[in-house]
Amino acid sequence: MNYDFTSEQNILKESAHKLLAKECTGQHVREMAEDEQGFSLELWEQMAELGWMSLLIPEKYEGSGVNFFDLSIFLSEMGYHCLPGPFFSTVVSGGLALLEAGSDAQKGKILPDISNGRCKISLAWMEEEGRYSPEGIKLGARKKNGHFILSGKKLFVPDAHVSDIIICAARTSDDLKSITLFLAETKAKGIRIQLLDTMAGDKQCEVLFDHVEIPEENILGELDRGWPILKKVLLKSAVAKCAEMSGGAEKVMDLVIPYVKGRKQFGRPIGAFQSVQHQCANMLTYIETMKYLMYQAAWRIDKGFSFEKEASICKAWASDSYRKLVALGHQVIGGVGFMEEYDLQLYFKRAKAAEQLFGDADFHREWVARGMF
Amino acid sequence: MDFHFSNEDKKTLKEVRSFIKAETTPELIAETHKLGHIYGGKEGRRFIRKFASNGWLTPNWPEEYGGLGRSAVLNAAIREEMAYASVPVVFVAAHMAGPVIMHFGSDEMKKEWLLQIARGEIEFSLGYTEPQAGSDLSALDIRAVLKGDRFIVSGQKSFNTASHVADYHWLAALTDPDAKRYHGMSLMIADLKSPGIDIRPMTTMAGWQTNEVFYNDVEVPGKNLVGEINHGFFYLMSALDYERMYPLAAYEKVFDMIVKYAKETITGGQPVSKNPIVRQKLAQIKIQLEANRLLYYRLAHMVDHGQIPNYQASMQKLFATETAQLITNTGMEILGPYSQMKEGSKHAVLSGQMENYYRTSVVETIYAGTSEIQRNIIALRGLKLPSK
């Protein structure tokens, strides 16, 4: 057993930290929340140049070799700085779906473009029921003249408005579990995208498919067999999300702890009050448990071990713990933390958004229970 | 990072498991239960001496002191196996005092004590608490006066568990009452059979016994002083960091029993385990057990890398014991009124163990440093928050 990063991993972390501290300030994050595109193309290209987009992509597709663990280190830093933009939907969810199920031709065409930052992807599975189950997917795909015609509505699709490709989960037969994944070009006729206004200013979209024609070769994986792929991608994405969350939690600690050491009331630092200390001790316990559960799950994915149980354990725990940690942070900081200009609010909102993505704590506890019973 | 046991450790753990399976008797389980999982009873000694002859009580000690020269990870894993199997698991000599002797004791002291400890031949009881000194160990009052080559000890200890079955007392006493707080205390080893020692039982609400220990001009050989005189508080703090390495597996076993019960018990025409609320609760425990496992082995990782666990030990002790109480309370909820039936009672389920563990778990967040003290440590040492 070993709980340490390698020295290379420490260097990775530091270099990502340095770049984002410079380019992705609280100011930038606020601007991007207002901005329609929601990210800086310049920073995107810089990250691509540094190879950040290539971390999950095998060398033969112009990537740097699949390394989920190292990716989790980068994602932590992105979470620390609240990096806005389609990195997660493209590199993590999109990339994972292609890696999991893509044909050689599909991978050869798309993965190099992900790796080089030329292609952005979004994964569209949620619909009006807002559930993570195959039954919740109603958007239908009918076969006609060697094509599939997709009709229906997807909700809460991340960054669809800037994506080149949308991976769409559609129902291909009446059997409740028959889901198929399609690669749709965003500019295809019949796709209409509308931005939704969200609490955290992240870019979620409604995507309308109005008789969108998609050639059969754009099926990702096999016909009717999309759900198991999607499930795997969602679980790995959940772990990746936990990496982002634990990075965010780290930043909250960096905001809160120095503050309670410096702020004085009743003639002493508020951090000397035991009720404040105990809240802070709970925060440290939340973050350390979150981190190790996340690293363990990422490590298992990286090594090719079974990871489903650990992924659900980690997302359930992180979903609750990150929210509680931010709430405790707000409590011990007091009024100033409630001000828009104070960065804590960025994390408050993102903690809730992340909690609800890829399954919340109740959802993953149920999946853990399925493993037990 | 790497979260697996090495192949070598896996192999040893397999041997440990089959040894425990082969050698555990109902008498041993009953005695362990009655004593509250401490070491020192007749059955326990028989079992542990055989167990320890494999080096398994102290696998991370050097071979010359009866260890195997293996990792702290293995040590931690073996302790979990023991806890899960309901054999004795609280070892003051091997797991609390021993590491302090190893770090701070003189060569003679190491030679005299470590091998016996590693072989399970002797057990200590922990002699810190006094009536006026609980969380605040700087308030100790028991005196040890150096006279020639021996200390003369007088005073009173309380809550000194295992003193009625152990051989020696791991005693914290004042050697310089005039010194500043923390600077007048020493650690020494006293023979519990010495004339002038009087051990009186204190019965707990869990049924097992702890003790008051009275010293009336008791002679303790000067060579039994641990490390340097008046440095005791520092040694004691680092010993506590080992003590706080808390194997949770005894409660994990209770959890497994509850899970099995939920699967096999039918209410309203279906297994209890189909109830979504029950599922949520039990899954939450499973999650916390996993988080605890990672905090626990982090401590071993630290020891293997030459560090003494510090606030990290407090965090694990805190997290584990709160999880233990979550497990027992959840078990009481799921078993309902059956949970209250005592062992041997009509209608008792799970051999009446639920109510017993529920009672026992109360003290987990109190001894070895209360949860409040652990949070103080995490805040002050882990986050470096100001103390005033």
Ligand SMILES: Cc1cc2nc3c(=O)[nH]c(=O)nc-3n(C[C@H](O)[C@H](O)[C@H](O)COP(=O)(O)OP(=O)(O)OC[C@H]3O[C@@H](n4cnc5c(N)ncnc54)[C@H](O)[C@@H]3O)c2cc1C
């Ligand atoms: C069954 C049992 C077995 C034990 N076995 C042993 C043993 O073998 N050897 C041994 O030496 N001791 C043993 N103890 C003693 C145990 O370690 C103490 O009970 C424990 O440290 C707490 O001390 P106390 O009971 O005096 O409570 P107190 O110290 O009086 O604490 C009472 C309350 O005040 C709180 N409090 C105290 N100080 C602070 C502070 N600074 N900040 C915030 N809150 C504070 C505590 O958290 C607690 O909630 C045992 C105790 C029990 C009950």
